[in-house]
Amino acid sequence: MHGARPILWFMTDAPETTSNGREPALHFDAVLRPHRSLGPHGFAILMIAIAGISFAAGLFFFLIGAWPIFGFFGLDVLLIYLAFRFSYRDARAFEAIRLQDDALIVRRVDRHGRFEECRFQPNWLRLDLEEPETGPGMLVLTSHGRSVSVGRFLTRDERQELTAALRGALDRLRAPAV
Structure with missing residues (x-):
């Protein structure tokens, strides 16, 4: 669905008509x-990598006592996910x-x-x-x-x-x- 290039189909050969022959060629x-540029498979891999890095960084801050930071790392992942979803909707x-x-x-x-x-x-x-x-x-x-x-x-x-x-x-x- 999301290829690396815009999809272009050109019909430049002989004109075609439908079986009833009444539609214009x-x-x-x-x-x-x-x-x-990023297909669904690449998007899944990217989101897993971002979530993993954010979880690891958030866990580090949680363990040193800065537990509120952990939530902000989750919020970052959510915002990145939503940005990509809006892009795919477009x-x-x-x-x-x-x-x-x-x-x-x-x-x-x-x-x-x-x-x-x-x-x-x-x-x-x-x-x-x-x-x-x-x-x-x-x-x-x-x-x-x-x-x-x-x-x-x-x-x-x-x-x-x-x-x-x-x-x-x-x-x-x-x-x-x-």
């Missing part, structure tokens, strides 16, 4: 997730980008499961990759006076990869049928 599909957020024959759909889901969806007509869509010297870059999708930015949490290379893949899928969709 899918030309591109990407799911973008924020980076989380990792439930994602952005999904789908390019079909008739629309490019951007769905953004926040950590609470609430979502917002933007639809663009692909023939008029403009992609602008903004990479400032400082601060996070972003890919801005613009059409008919509306715009939405995607991939703020991606690295520069991942944003460039996403832009190239989406631009290629749009070019193939816009190309006249031969």
Whole structure:
């Protein structure tokens, strides 16, 4: 669930339709997730190590007569645990980008499961990759006076990869049928 890189799925091969053939063809599909470097197994190991060190240090203070300190070491472990849990809760957020024959759909889901969806007509869509010297870059999708930015949490290379893949899928969709 919490891999070392954001999850990116690209469909850039031949378009696919459903079995009934009535749904628009899918030309591109990407799911973008924020980076989380520590997976569940690593989190368990880290928490066991922190709890062990805190218990040993707290026991030392308890044995020399400073018993109130023991509780503060337990409180530290609890606060570290809660900080990681909040971070993992934030990792439930994602952005999904789908390019079909008739629309490019951007769905953004926040950590609470609430979502917002933007639809663009692909023939008029403009992609602008903004990479400032400082601060996070972003890919801005613009059409008919509306715009939405995607991939703020991606690295520069991942944003460039996403832009190239989406631009290629749009070019193939816009190309006249031969």
